[in-house]
Amino acid sequence: MATTHNVTMSATPRDAGRRGAGEARAQEPAIEVNGLTKRYGAFEALRGVDLAVPRGALFGLVGPNGAGKSTLIKALVGALRPSGGGVRVLGLDPLRERAAVRRQLGYMPQSPALYEDLSARDNVAFFGGAHGVPDLRRRVEEVLAFTDLAARAGDGVATFSGGMKRRVSLAAALIHRPPVLFLDEPTAAVDPALRARFWDLFRSLAASGVTLFISTHLMDEALLCDRIAILRRGRIIAADTPRGLLERGRTRLTVRRGGVDEARTIGGRPEDLAAALHPYGLAREIGAVAVEAESLETVILGLIGEE
Amino acid sequence: MNRTLRVARRVLQQLLRDRRLLGLSIVAPLAIVYLLKLFFDTMPPGFNVARYAVPVAAFLVHFLAFLLCAIVLVQERTGGTLERQFINGFRRHEIIGGYLLGYLGLATLQAVAALAEVVLLFGLDYGARTLLALFAVVWALAIASVMLGIFVSTFARRESQVFPFIPLIILPSVFLSGLLFPFIPLIILPSVFLSGLLIDSDRLPAWAELLGRLLPLRYANTVIQELIRPGGALGNVWGSLAALGAYSLVLLLLASRTLPETE
Ligand SMILES: Nc1ncnc2c1ncn2[C@@H]1O[C@H](COP(=O)(O)OP(=O)(O)O)[C@@H](O)[C@H]1O
Numbered sequence A: 001m002a003t004t005h006n007v008t009m010s011a012t013p014r015d016a017g018r019r020g021a022g023e024a025r026a027q028e029p030a031i032e033v034n035g036l037t038k039r040y041g042a043f044e045a046l047r048g049v050d051l052a053v054p055r056g057a058l059f060g061l062v063g064p065n066g067a068g069k070s071t072l073i074k075a076l077v078g079a080l081r082p083s084g085g086g087v088r089v090l091g092l093d094p095l096r097e098r099a100a101v102r103r104q105l106g107y108m109p110q111s112p113a114l115y116e117d118l119s120a121r122d123n124v125a126f127f128g129g130a131h132g133v134p135d136l137r138r139r140v141e142e143v144l145a146f147t148d149l150a151a152r153a154g155d156g157v158a159t160f161s162g163g164m165k166r167r168v169s170l171a172a173a174l175i176h177r178p179p180v181l182f183l184d185e186p187t188a189a190v191d192p193a194l195r196a197r198f199w200d201l202f203r204s205l206a207a208s209g210v211t212l213f214i215s216t217h218l219m220d221e222a223l224l225c226d227r228i229a230i231l232r233r234g235r236i237i238a239a240d241t242p243r244g245l246l247e248r249g250r251t252r253l254t255v256r257r258g259g260v261d262e263a264r265t266i267g268g269r270p271e272d273l274a275a276a277l278h279p280y281g282l283a284r285e286i287g288a289v290a291v292e293a294e295s296l297e298t299v300i301l302g303l304i305g306e307e
Numbered sequence B: 001m002n003r004t005l006r007v008a009r010r011v012l013q014q015l016l017r018d019r020r021l022l023g024l025s026i027v028a029p030l031a032i033v034y035l036l037k038l039f040f041d042t043m044p045p046g047f048n049v050a051r052y053a054v055p056v057a058a059f060l061v062h063f064l065a066f067l068l069c070a071i072v073l074v075q076e077r078t079g080g081t082l083e084r085q086f087i088n089g090f091r092r093h094e095i096i097g098g099y100l101l102g103y104l105g106l107a108t109l110q111a112v113a114a115l116a117e118v119v120l121l122f123g124l125d126y127g128a129r130t131l132l133a134l135f136a137v138v139w140a141l142a143i144a145s146v147m148l149g150i151f152v153s154t155f156a157r158r159e160s161q162v163f164p165f166i167p168l169i170i171l172p173s174v175f176l177s178g179l180l181f182p183f184i185p186l187i188i189l190p191s192v193f194l195s196g197l198l199i200d201s202d203r204l205p206a207w208a209e210l211l212g213r214l215l216p217l218r219y220a221n222t223v224i225q226e227l228i229r230p231g232g233a234l235g236n237v238w239g240s241l242a243a244l245g246a247y248s249l250v251l252l253l254l255a256s257r258t259l260p261e262t263e
């Protein structure tokens, strides 16, 4: 892996140029969403979403099925016209500045969205061809190696397992070295080993400066992101770092004093723990201290449930 | 490479990789023409075989181009590859153009094979000039068929949810998709009866004659009948030829409206 990600995703020359162009641009978030709404008839799939994703972040959009994750991502990649509000990707409007935006973003849809009759190689080359990727043949082999598909590159996608199709789909999203990547539930229905491998790939992409926007309905994956937003019924109900969210949870503190367990529930912040321990000092009679924090999954489910 | 050509190449790759589809689209017309020959051989002497032979070949090319194009495009819509193309920077006109080029490539193969078989089997002695003109008409019809396929693919997706059964009427069990069910009979059956292929248009009641005018096969058939008539000349039917062209143009506009780049 270490050998593959440096050739694949180092910041593009385009990216470097833009960064040099001015501090102001570099400070600007990679992705901005302002008051975004989307209506399907009377149904509101998105009800005023606000978000900002800094450049180079690995951003997780967490939410149950039907929350509006795919709808939000489609609005960001310019596949969907918002009913209200707006989005910007690298400062550009995905609908008005279509051509410029499309060169800069990669999109992996929720369904594989591949040509079953074509080989993995032909699929990736076809989508790469739309971008006029220089030295396309070499680049295709490079992304196929990065996604561990080199051995099966010539086989028809129809013969692939679900996990392999997802890798082809990821390769197709990476082909033109986009500085911003949108991945819609890339790890849904993927076995645990491949899931871990996928997150390694995402991490290595983020390390090379790519901004990743990843949706998931698996709450535990949120822990692997730099920042998380929780989407529920078309609204963002929390946006924070994984640590910040964990601190919103509760902690079960058990202190054994003089052989007797005293248990209570305190807040999730480190300060809460310190404050709870102050009265005890470090007296000899404290025989044991146990701290049991809520998992991120529990915290998120709690947030989703309490709205 | 130009993006239109990339779409065309991809469409052809898909057709070539799918041996079943390719086999059917070349072998099926040949087999049907052969069956037709057996059928016509049972007719009493003096029966005008020529009146049916070439139009049937044209019909087969029309039907298959329409059907294959519609099937592949419905798959693109439901499978998400259409959206993915747009997001990767393919434009609407490039996709339509690519489809047209790709399917014309296939239609050319079909037309050559089917026309050659018809001419050989039925011992038709048309001159090179007539053959070339016939070929051109079949080609023009194929363009209209592709446009019709693109246009119809929009509705097929929705209708498939209403009609989840697959009673295929024309080529039983050949096309497995079923996504297109209501449109196969809707477009193809009227084509057979109202285009003048089986029944001369002037023997049809007025309403049926008018309905036939909505179908591209009617214009192609008129031109073909004139071309194979002894002493026939293209000049006598230029109106029908123009109508075929206009038909493709109108469908092109309709088809491009049914391929929105954003939801
Ligand atoms: N084209 C559409 N027409 C009507 N409703 C839609 C459409 N697309 C999505 N929805 C509805 O919008 C809501 C959000 O969908 P989606 O964004 O796919 O959710 P998620 O990706 O979080 O599972 C769902 O209730 C879904 O049924």
Ligand SMILES: [Mg+2]
Pocket (backbone or CB within 6 Å): A069, A070, A071, A110, A184, A185
């Ligand atoms: Mg979704």
